[in-house]
Amino acid sequence: MLARGSPVKLPPTTIAIETKLPNLVTSLPGPKAVNVIARDAQFVSPSYTRGYPLVAKYGRGAMVEDVDGNVFLDFAAGIAVVSTGHCHPRVVEAIQKQAAELIHISGTDFYLPNMVELAQRLGAIAPGAGPKKVFFGNSGTEAIEAAIKLARYHTRRDKIIAFHGCFHGRTLGALSLTASKAVQRKGFGSLLAGIFHIPYPNSYRCPYGHPSPCDCVEAATFLETEIFKRLVDPSEVAAVFIEPIQGEGGYVPAPEKFLLELERICRKHGILLVCDEVQSGMGRTGKWWAGDHAGIEPDIICVAKGIASGMPLSATIARASLMDWKPGAHASTFGGNPVCIAAALVTMDLLETQYIENARRMGEFLMARMADWPSRHKIVGDVRGKGLMIGVEIVHDQKTKERAPDLREHIVNRAFEKGVLLLGAGENTVRVCPPLMIDEEQADFAARTLEECIHEVESSV
């Protein structure tokens, strides 16, 4: 009989468990980082979009240590992924335990007890009464692929509506819905046919020209007043895909009235409402789902990123009656891998008992610090978001709202130089998406640093 291994100890790092704030010990990038970046240029695909030279080695909580021993406060969370923080001891323990028991068997061919448990728990938190079923994949784009296929399969319709600015992934089906940046589509030839894109509701920049703030209900009624009259009959539309808060497009929350109107229109025409909660879900907004703030009940929800604290896992959750595809219709060798599922189960425990509430509280704390920035900083056009999904839109001119991608880049780079990791979103927005376990001291430090960077950049123009 094989011996069962005892859990492995975490490797030593200068990030003590109580380290909460940055500590920079070299100029950036440090010598080891420079070496890795040079080799990366030689051997790694040039399609990645690195903004600044962080070469990460260790992570603990909201802190990341680079290869040269510099410690950063991480307000990017691996693109809104490490919901419980880096290497949460309970997540690490669950991964180690599961890895020692069974790493892989494939849920496509065999049954797994923890896959059933996770499906049941995800079904229970999905909005709407009635039983749900779950398909597991490895990434956000796979969750979207599954939703596209399921919607077409179930409705026997093939047309899909999506929104300008939305990002749904990069595999060819999901890419056909993505309308975020042309570079993401350029060079890849024709995509899925039958996809119609319409303007996304943006309260700050209403696509129909109304003053800000705007409910943008017209962004939903446009379906009936224009699209269903001129381009496609609603009886041929399988689904509408929407991010309830646009992520890569610039951290833009869809107004609640708009979401309710969109849901009403979908119901009226038998069109499935699919919420892409890959970035906004799993508690980031202070509720399980961003759509919960409006009270909508999507037919399908796509989840990934924060679901397993950094392990690759995605879920496509649908009403049980809707998930009516037959064996062999869709599957995945790795999707629902036991180690990832073990991480997800503990992640859900931590979110449920502590971190969703913490995301709500810390989101309010940050918003209280940041909401008046447009009145205090001439290059801040808008501050918006829910929970720990906050966007700060940078403009050249508050009146004309001319976008300032160059200034946004300076701000994000300055923050890095001061030890705070941030990312851009959309053309000109700074995204604030820390792990959901940050505390007030960290939120305060990040807000203060970001404001300092904004001040320095606006003083230089």
Ligand SMILES: Cc1ncc(COP(=O)(O)O)c(C=O)c1O
């Ligand atoms: C809303 C949304 N959907 C889908 C995706 C694709 O996820 P992945 O990169 O895991 O394929 C992303 C990634 O940023 C996303 O933000």
